[in-house]
Amino acid sequence: MLRSLDIRDVLIIDRLELAFQPGLNVLTGETGAGKSILLDALGFVLGWRGRAELVRAGAAQGEVVAVFDLPAGHAARTVLDEAGLDSGDELILRRVNSADGRKTAWVNDRRVSGEVLRALSDTLVELHGQQDDRGLLNPRGHRAMLDAFGGLDADLAAVRAAWVARARADRLLAEAEGRYAALKAEEDFLRHAVAELDALAPVPGEEADLDTRRRMMQAAERIREDIARAYAALGPGEGAEGRMGDALRWLEGAADRADGRLDGAIAALSRALADLGEAVQEVETAIEALEFDPSALEMTEERLFAIRALARKHGVLPDDLAGFAEESRARLAALDAGAGDLRALQQARDQADASYDAAAATLGAARRSAAERLDSAMAEELAPLKLERAAFRTDITAAEPSPEGRDTVAFTVATNPGAPAGPLNRIASGGELSRFLLALKVCLAKGTSPLTLIFDEIDRGVGGATADAVGRRLAGLSRTAQVLVVTHSPQVAARAAHHWRVEKRVEAGATLSSVFALDPGARVDEIARMLSGDTITDEARAAARSLLAG
Helix, strand or coil, rough: CEEEEEEEECCCEEEEEEEEEEEEEEECCCCCCCCHHHHHHHHHHHHCCCCCEECCCCCCEEEHHHHHCCCCCCHHHHHHHHHHCCCCCEEEEEEEEEECEEEEEEECEEEHHHHHHHHHHHHHEEEECCCCCCCCCHHHHHHHHHHHHHHCHHHHHHHHHHHHHHHHHHHHHHHHHHHHHHHHHHHHHHHHHHHHHHHCCCCCCCCEEEEEHHHHHHHHHHHHHHHHHHHHHHHHCCCHHHHHHHHHHEEEEHHHHHCCHHHHHHHHHHHHHHHHHHHHHHHHHHHCCCCHHHHHHHHHHHHHHHHHHHHHCCCCHHHHHHHHHHHHHHHHEEEEEEEEHHHHHHHHHHHHHHHHHHHHHHHHHHHEEEEEEEHHHHHHHHHCCCCCEEEEEEEEEEEEECCCCEEEEEEEECCCCCCCEEHHHHHCHHHHHHHHHHHHHHHHHHHHCEEEEEECCCCCCCHHHHHHHHHHHHHCCCCCCCCCCCCCCCHHHHHEEEEEEEEEEEEECCEEEEEEEHHHHHHHHHHHHHHCCCCCCCCHHHHHHHHHCC
16 A cells, blocks of 8 residues: 655655555646646656656756555565565655656665566556556456456466476477487497497406506516526526535535634525525516416407507597496487387376366366456446446457467457447547446456556546446445545545645745645535536535535
């Protein structure tokens, strides 16, 4: 609900504070008093496109502040959250227009763009008038209005869920078909590669192990001959070990006759002989270790070279061949299973299509039923508004599938029997259009979220019983929503719960506009003025009291 509107230095308004109330609020006053300026100011703070320059002559800037009550669950809270703005029970919109044309906006003291303001305005205020291009005249919103009127939230949610499931099934099938086509294109390569890899059966680390063994065998072939010569020179028999053994025996045989002169030599030679024996044993072990079968070297080299060649062929490291083999086998298995997988995904897609078709058909039938009820409700509303000869019809035609179903909805009207039906804004005249819009809003009101509804001279061109019917319907709307009406009709003004008079005055050569809340006595005079003109007679006051009495 719009709680207050504070205007500073806008057009012919110097300072104005309005505190609006729940229910039906009316603004009256003479033509040119500034009623439309109030709507311009409200549209400005809501980010609507309007007059380029709003700053009062001689002022540095114009400013408008609008304060709204924001109940829990209000749609504006979602907009605030998406914009990263705090939301409480009160929403304060402020917008400034400087004299040089710059416009700046704030929401709850946080600077925002005009786009955020417009997004908020869609959840806060709905304007209706003879040039109603933001509301009921816009065919793009007719389907949503019909759905709200018919209470089709559950059916619509089912269609949207089916649409999401259908899109997902389509995506999964398309992705699987793409993968299968790619695998099919390389089927020959995969089968050959897997056969090669399975035949070789490489394992991680094998290439390094084969290379080490190969190097050892190549080295052994070169050094074994030298080691064998060393062994012959050191070993028993004609080698150093045999000759040192002979020398030790000869010295030991002569030791008894040498009076101890050979003891040191015998001891040293014994130690040397022991060390020499250990060396001979190590050399012998080395010779045994270096013994190999020449065919083993050939086999090692063949496998090593085969692994390296296959790694080069597939552009991977030798240690990655085993993983590449596993991946290739998996791709080949996917190819072999692909046809079956595609059939399953096609069945899932067909089932999703059928589910969407069923949900869309159910929603379409519900929409046609709601359209019949809306057309009947409109027929009842048009008669009291002196449009009993007109025919309102909700046209539903086939549309491309979408998350909203497969229907296009358009509100059409024929103003005279036998005349062709067409869009509201092309068929109805100004006065007729206002009444059509009011009747339509009355019918649709029960299915819409709570907004502040603004009607700008929607009663233009009607009077008497028709104007009274307009007033009654506006009062009926105000029982579930705050309604603001700019009117010249005394019958409408008399139905208001809260009444303001807009006046124009001249101060120091400047024309200024003011707004005054009217008490019961002042209301009588204002409605009497609307009935009789500038000269208010007792008869006009009596008629005004009669209208106020209902």
